[in-house]
Amino acid sequence: MITQIYSIQTAKEAIDCIHAGADRIGLLVGPKDGPFPCAISEETALEIFYAIGDKAVKVLISVQDNEEDIIAQTKKLQPDVLHLCANFEGNPEFRKRLYECLPQVKLMEAVGVTGEESINDAIKKSEYADLLILDSVSTTVPGVGAAGVTHDWSIDREIVNRVPIPVILAGGLGPDNVEEAIRAVNPFGVDSLTKTSVKENGKLLHKDIELVRQFCERAKHVAQN
Numbered sequence: 001m002i003t004q005i006y007s008i009q010t011a012k013e014a015i016d017c018i019h020a021g022a023d024r025i026g027l028l029v030g031p032k033d034g035p036f037p038c039a040i041s042e043e044t045a046l047e048i049f050y051a052i053g054d055k056a057v058k059v060l061i062s063v064q065d066n067e068e069d070i071i072a073q074t075k076k077l078q079p080d081v082l083h084l085c086a087n088f089e090g091n092p093e094f095r096k097r098l099y100e101c102l103p104q105v106k107l108m109e110a111v112g113v114t115g116e117e118s119i120n121d122a123i124k125k126s127e128y129a130d131l132l133i134l135d136s137v138s139t140t141v142p143g144v145g146a147a148g149v150t151h152d153w154s155i156d157r158e159i160v161n162r163v164p165i166p167v168i169l170a171g172g173l174g175p176d177n178v179e180e181a182i183r184a185v186n187p188f189g190v191d192s193l194t195k196t197s198v199k200e201n202g203k204l205l206h207k208d209i210e211l212v213r214q215f216c217e218r219a220k221h222v223a224q225n
């Protein structure tokens with residue numbers, strides 16, 4: 001069971017999460033006081049990815065709204081996985097272009113799980129993406145994800161059964177519910193942001209490394225049993 005931890009803001013936090021069991025480290029590059037809770041600059045992202053090296057899989061959310069800027073940023077930051085969930089949705093032509101420029105980068109498409117209609121959305125995206133991430137839709141954060149709440153896992157289970165590519169489950173996952181989520185959905189991996197972070201006055205501050213450890217341990221343990 002793969003464990004993916006978002007949204008990392010410093011190199012130390014990334015390394016601490018890896019030591020706590022995270023296989024994939026995710027971050028979001030965007031404007032500092034914009035709508036995304038843990039956005040960091042490109043310079044900080046470069047520092048973090050450099051520190052990670054090959055100790056974990058490096059995942060980047062790009063919040064650019066056009067192909068040119070997304071490709072330019074991906075070339076600059078060299079993640080292992082490009083996660084599309086915000087201002088731009090991929091398509092087969094974009095996948096081809098990404099492969100031509102950066103053949104080593106995998107494309108992970110987010111599917112906002114809102115109802116039965118999400119199954120067809122997932123099937124369509126699975127025709128060109130390398131991975132899917134099934135996530136909840138927030139009322140305050142643009143795009144798909146960072147909602148801090150779960151959604152209907154029976155839809156995720158149906159998607160896992162019907163698409164031919166690996167699926168990561170996200171949306172309101174933490175140490176308290178990751179085992180139940182894995183049993184319900186049987187995903188390739190699980191992902192956490194809000195419930196493994198320290199929150200103060202409604203603002204996400206940084207990762208809680210003990211909660212990251214519990215999340216990763218429980219996810220891996222339930223998958224082995």
Ligand SMILES: O=C(O)c1ccccc1N[C@@H]1O[C@H](COP(=O)(O)O)[C@@H](O)[C@H]1O
Nearest residue numbers: 006007145146147148171172192193194
């Ligand atoms: O990481 C972010 O800041 C982010 C912003 C906008 C959309 C998605 C984002 N992150 C992804 O959302 C999941 C789930 O978050 P949560 O656990 O429900 O709070 C997060 O892990 C990223 O994959």
